[in-house]
Amino acid sequence: MAEVKQPDGVQIDLISGERMDGLASMEKIRMILDGVRDGNIVILEEGLSPEEESRLIEVTMTEISPDEFNGIEIETYPSSESGSSGLFDRLMGNDSNKKLTVIGPANRIETLHKDETLIQTLVSRT
Amino acid sequence: MGLLKNLRSSISRAASTLFSEEESKRIGIYGPPNAGKTTLANRIVRDWTEHGDAVGPESHIPHETRRARRKENVEIERDGKTVSIDVVDTPGVTTKVDYTEFLEHDMEEDDAVRRSREATEGVAEAMHWLREDVDGVIYVLDASTDPFTQVNTMLIGIIESQDLPVLILANKIDLDESSVQRIRNAFPQHETIPLSALEGDNMDEVYDKIAEYFG
Numbered sequence A: 001m002a003e004v005k006q007p008d009g010v011q012i013d014l015i016s017g018e019r020m021d022g023l024a025s026m027e028k029i030r031m032i033l034d035g036v037r038d039g040n041i042v043i044l045e046e047g048l049s050p051e052e053e054s055r056l057i058e059v060t061m062t063e064i065s066p067d068e069f070n071g072i073e074i075e076t077y078p079s080s081e082s083g084s085s086g087l088f089d090r091l092m093g094n095d096s097n098k099k100l101t102v103i104g105p106a107n108r109i110e111t112l113h114k115d116e117t118l119i120q121t122l123v124s125r126t
Numbered sequence B: 001m002g003l004l005k006n007l008r009s010s011i012s013r014a015a016s017t018l019f020s021e022e023e024s025k026r027i028g029i030y031g032p033p034n035a036g037k038t039t040l041a042n043r044i045v046r047d048w049t050e051h052g053d054a055v056g057p058e059s060h061i062p063h064e065t066r067r068a069r070r071k072e073n074v075e076i077e078r079d080g081k082t083v084s085i086d087v088v089d090t091p092g093v094t095t096k097v098d099y100t101e102f103l104e105h106d107m108e109e110d111d112a113v114r115r116s117r118e119a120t121e122g123v124a125e126a127m128h129w130l131r132e133d134v135d136g137v138i139y140v141l142d143a144s145t146d147p148f149t150q151v152n153t154m155l156i157g158i159i160e161s162q163d164l165p166v167l168i169l170a171n172k173i174d175l176d177e178s179s180v181q182r183i184r185n186a187f188p189q190h191e192t193i194p195l196s197a198l199e200g201d202n203m204d205e206v207y208d209k210i211a212e213y214f215g
Ligand SMILES: Nc1nc2c(ncn2[C@@H]2O[C@H](COP(=O)(O)OP(=O)(O)OP(=O)(O)O)[C@@H](O)[C@H]2O)c(=O)[nH]1
Pocket: B031, B032, B033, B034, B035, B036, B037, B038, B039, B040, B057, B058, B059, B060, B061, B062, B063, B064, B065, B066, B090, B091, B092, B093, B171, B172, B173, B174, B175, B195, B196, B197, B198, B199
C-alpha cells in the first residue's frame, strides 16, 4: 500500500470489505501485519473470519521478536448472537459475523474502554 | 427419551470397554495466561489417576506453560459411568508478548528473552491444536479479572465456528473480587460454572459438567 507518512503522524489504513473479499486468507493476514509492522493502524470494514483470526494470532506469534515487534492489539465488537448464522446465510454471503475491526502495534495502541457497543482506544505516536 | 439415553450410554459403555484406546476425547484447556489452566489440569489428573503426577508447573508469572501437554486416558466416574478424556493443558493465548514485562518478575534479561520466545511458540502451537487436534474445550477464566477482552471474544468465536463443545469455567472464586456474573454476562450463550481450582471448591459440579459435555 502507498505510504504517505507524515513525520510524526499516525497512518490509518481503512480497508474496505470489497478489497478484502478479493484476497486469500494469508494475503489478508500479510496485508494486516505488514501495515501494523510499519506502525500503522489498520481498520477493517468487515473484519476476519474466526479461522482467519486464529491464523492471525498464530502468524503474529511467529513474528514477535524482542525490541523489534511485540505483537498486536486487536479490537472487535463481540458478536451478540454468536454462531447464529446458519449454513444458508454463510452460503448467501449474509455472514452476520462481519464486524468492524481495529488492529495496531501492541506498543502503540491501548484499549481504554470496551463494551458491546463502544470501543475507545488511545494511539500513541511512538 | 430417558430410555434412549440409557440405551445410548450402555452402548457407549460397551464400546468404551471394547475400544478403550480410541474412545478418549481430547479436551483442550484454553484461556488467557494466568487463569489457572494448569492448576485445574493438575487437580483433574490428581483426582482421577493413580499416580497423579502433575501435568506441569503452576506460577503467578504469565506464560508458565509454553508447550501443550497431554495427559492421556483420564477416567472420570460419574453416576456409575466412566468418561475417558485426554486432558490437554495449553499455553495461555495472547496477541502480544513483551519480554520486558518478565524483567519485573526478577528475571535476567536472557531468561526473559528466552521465556518470551518460548511463549510465542507455545501460543502458536496452542492455536494450531485448537484448529486441528481437540474434540472439546474447557475455557478457563480468572473471575477476578475483566472477561471482556478481545482474546476471549476471539477464542470463543473460533471455538464456536468449529462447533466444538465448550464449557466455561469461572476460576478463582475464592478471591473476594471475583464475579461469576460478569463472565455470564460476557458469554450468555454458554453455561458458566464457578470453581476454585486452587482450593478445590465446586469440583463436583465441574466433573458433572465435564461428563455431560464430553462424555
Ligand atoms: N486464588 C486462586 N489462585 C489460583 C486459582 N487457580 C490458580 N491460581 C493461581 O493463579 C496463578 C496461575 O495459575 P496457573 O495454573 O499457572 O495458570 P495458567 O492458566 O496455567 O497460566 P499460563 O500457563 O501462564 O497460561 C498461580 O499462582 C496459581 O496458584 C484459584 O482457584 N484461586
